[in-house]
Amino acid sequence: MAGGQSEREDKVSLEITEEILQSMEVGMAFRDYNGRISSMDFHRTSSYLVTASDDESIRLYDVANATCLKTINSKKYGVDLVSFTSHPTTVIYSSKNGWDGMLSEQHFMRVWFTCNHELFFFLIGSESLRLLSLHDNKYLRYFKGHHDRVVSLSLCSRKECFISGSLDRTVMLWDQRAEKCQxxxxxxxxxxxxxxxxxxxxxxxxxxxxxxxxxxxxxxxxFEIFSAGGDMSDANVVKFSNDGRLMLLTTMDGHIHVIDSFRGTLLSTYNVKPVSSNSTLEASFSPEGMFVISGSGDGSVYAWSVRSGKEVASWMSTETEPPVIKWAPGNLMFVTGSSELSFWIPDLSKLAAYVGRK
Structure with a gap:
């Protein structure tokens, strides 16, 4: 990461407090979606944000200027999960319509596929991951192998590789430069x-x-196996904090676990409303890892202090499903996606009132 970006994150990490979190409210919202936002991602070193929606669109935003730069439709394949590569206008996304429209259900065929010298079969019409250039709307590569919905996608920030997990109960490791899994x-x-x-x-x-x-x-x-405190419900999201010292795990029963990634110690568990089998409970660390923000099965958003384990802020919602949620790298801002895209920033007037009371 460039020195300027690192310095910016260090500066922000010193400024995030409970009072700042409690003052945060929606500063900008985009309400032109025709379906729920299913995924979004910030580019690590630019001001870009990408979203995927059930209206089968991929949208690129410039957060610094609060503008939508481009909308790309994926009507044929649909879109579910989306993540930036190291390049700010290139993404990898998973299809949602299933089977890529290759064959009807009556004509599925079992074929053999070689992956890292191991043979296994999948059904033709497999779930694909796609490398897409947002600049010219061109597919640069297809990654085929999963034969059910991809529910997890994580890109390595230091190398051109990524990992995907599917309901077919496989996890695949990929190189962005090769079509076959590694x-x-x-x-x-x-x-x-x-x-x-x-x-x-x-x-x-x-x-x-x-x-x-x-x-x-x-x-x-x-090399290590950590317990989630006896929570046997389906895993939704697992993430590392920026410094790698902590991990969080969300589960379908509405639990957010914070774990020491070196010792495997369960540090705290936060509870929200459970989510349906078709939804994903997402949570995010603040840049310095001192707070966790999360959606809830009733559409609300909560924030907790990692140090104390206590809830420090909450925002109720009229939504009925959990929003996807991401903290912007190096910024006093987080973003939620549901039926609309909302940018949450501190309300300076509330902070001024707090300083006055002090």
Whole structure:
């Protein structure tokens, strides 16, 4: 990361307080979606944000100027999860319509597919991941192998590789420069996946546990297995904090677990309304890792202090499903996506009133 970006994140990390969180409100909203936002991602070093929506659109925003730069429709394949590559106008996204429209259900065929010298079969019409240039709306590469919905997608920030998890109970490791997967891991449940910031470790969560893998020798199996405190409900999202010291895991039963990523110690658990099997409970660390913000099954948003484990802020909603939620890198801002895209920033008038009371 460039020095300027690092300095900016350090500066922001010193400024985030409970009072700032409590003052945050929607400063800008885009309400022109015709479906729920299913995924979004910030580019690490630019001011760009990308969203994916059930209206089968991918939208690119310039956050600094609060403008939508481009809308690209993926009517044929649909779009579910989306993530930036290292390039600010290139993304990888998963299809949502299923089977890529290749064959009807009556004509599925079993064929053999080689992945890292291991043979397994999948149904033609497999779920694809696509490398898309937003600049000219061109597909640069297709990544085929999963044969059910992809529910987790994590890109490595230091290398051109990524990991995907599917309801077909496989986790695949990919190189952006190759169409065939570079590795395959079988799991016994719905997988949630994540790389750490250094790209040295990745995590796979399912069945009440988080399994930690060394990227250089993942085929030997996990080097650590951490318990999620007895929570056996389906894993939704697993993430590392920016400094890699903490992890969070969300589950379908409405639990957000914060875990020490070195010791495996369960530090705290926050509870929100459970989510349906078609929804995903997403949470996000603040840039310095001192706070966690999360959606809820009733559409609300909550914030907790990692240090105290206490709820420090909440925002009620008229929505009925959990919003996707991301904290903007190096900014006093987080973004939620539901039927609209909302940018949350501190209300300076509330902060001024707080300073006056002090």
């Amino acid at each position: 590795g395959l891991l079988r799991v016994q449940g719905r997988p949630a996946t994540a790389y750490d910031d250094q790209g040295l470790v990745f995590a796979i969560a399912f069945g009440g546990y988080i399994r930690m893998f060394d990227t250089r020798k993942y085929e030997k199996g996990p």
